[in-house]
Amino acid sequence: MTDREKTTRNPEALTAHLAVANALADAARVATLAWFRRPSLSADSKEADRFDPVTEGDRAAEDAMRAILADLRPNDGILGEERGRAEGSSGLTWILDPIDGTRGFLSGTPTWGVLIALADAEGPFVGIIDQPYIGERFTGGPGLAEVTGPLGTAALATRAPRPxxxxxxxxxxxxxxxxxxxxxxxxxxxxxxxxxxxxxxxxxxxxxxxxxxxxxxxxxxxxxxxxxxxxxxxxxxxxxxxxxxxxxxxxxxxxxxxxxxxxxxxxxxxxxxxx
Structure with missing residues (x-):
């Protein structure tokens, strides 16, 4: 790990990164739910030979998150599904999928989500899987693994080994x-x-x-x-x-x-x- 990566992954920096990530997730919740299950929702296809949908909810959520990053983290890079890549100078990149599961979003099913990650040269080290309609947020980073939602807050832990x-x-x-x-x-x-x-x-x-x-x-x-x-x-x-x-x-x-x-x-x- 480089000196820069040690600096960006220390506890104080991680607290700041998580605050930004949660602000992004909060904004994306508002933007996506404004379009979810609305009769006016329609979709364009990003591919000519197959249906690969993108909706106004996708674009609105990514735009809302990019606006926050422009204000709070202007030196960081961004990679988003809908708006592409913006280079930064900090060595950090925010990776955004404003609606993962657009087919589900378009169909009215509730298990689509918003994906937010922060990566350095070693890869992603802070992540959020947010489920706006269900109200669950799964957060992971060094020293933190938790879900918040209708049942409160609980630690995340994967299953024990089994055949x-x-x-x-x-x-x-x-x-x-x-x-x-x-x-x-x-x-x-x-x-x-x-x-x-x-x-x-x-x-x-x-x-x-x-x-x-x-x-x-x-x-x-x-x-x-x-x-x-x-x-x-x-x-x-x-x-x-x-x-x-x-x-x-x-x-x-x-x-x-x-x-x-x-x-x-x-x-x-x-x-x-x-x-």
Whole structure:
């Protein structure tokens, strides 16, 4: 860790970072809920050959968060799903996904969320998975792993080791990327006790909260996974790519409750060659 990274990760700096992250999450709650389940909500597609929706809620939430950063952290970089990258000079980058699960948002389901992460050269080290409609906020950073919501505040801790045959595994889409990636995922899922689909970022929150054992996905972007990495690692879990390497840049990602079940799952997934 560099001297700059030691400075940005000390307790005083972390308190300030968390205050900013919570301000961003508060603003995104207001901006997203202003559009959620509104008859006037419509969506454009970001892709010509498939429906990849973006709504006014996505844009409004990212704009609200960027306005706060321009005021409070003007020297930090920003990477956002909807507005792209803005370079900074501090060595820190805020990684924003204003609505993770826009398909769910558009459909009126409540498990979409807002993802906020702060990263340095080593990767994301502060993260928030916020669920505006449910009112739950999962926060992770050095020395902090907690959820606040309708049931109050509680510590986050991932599940204890168990065999794959007793594991609960999640992914968002049944096809899980390419045909080869989908085949590898389903080979793993058939060895688990329970498979569930479609929770988007909420699946990662459930893993951090000790409810499930594995989340496995492919084709992710940095803004999809940066916040879950920080939250899950703070709660005692592990997040890597399918070869056990860093997952900060997205791609093929496995999030596991502990090193033991991570190793079991990697043995299955590693049979798939890199694209």
């Amino acid at each position: 794959l045959s007793e594991a609960i595994i999640f992914t968002t889409f049944p096809e899980v990327g390419t045909p080869a990636e989908g085949e590898a995922f389903h080979r793993l899922a058939t060895q688990c006790r329970l498979l569930r689909y479609g929770m988007d970022c909420y699946a990662y929150a459930l893993l951090a909260a000790g409810q499930i054992d594995l989340v496995v996905e492919a084709g992710l972007q940095t803004y999809d996974i940066a916040a879950p990495i920080a939250v899950i690692e703070a709660a005692g879990g592990i997040v890597t790519d399918w070869t056990g390497g860093p997952a900060h840049q997205g791609g093929r990602v496995i999030a596991a409750a502990n090193a033991e079940i991570h190793a079991q799952a990697l043995k299955v997934l590693s049979l798939t060659p890199r694209a």
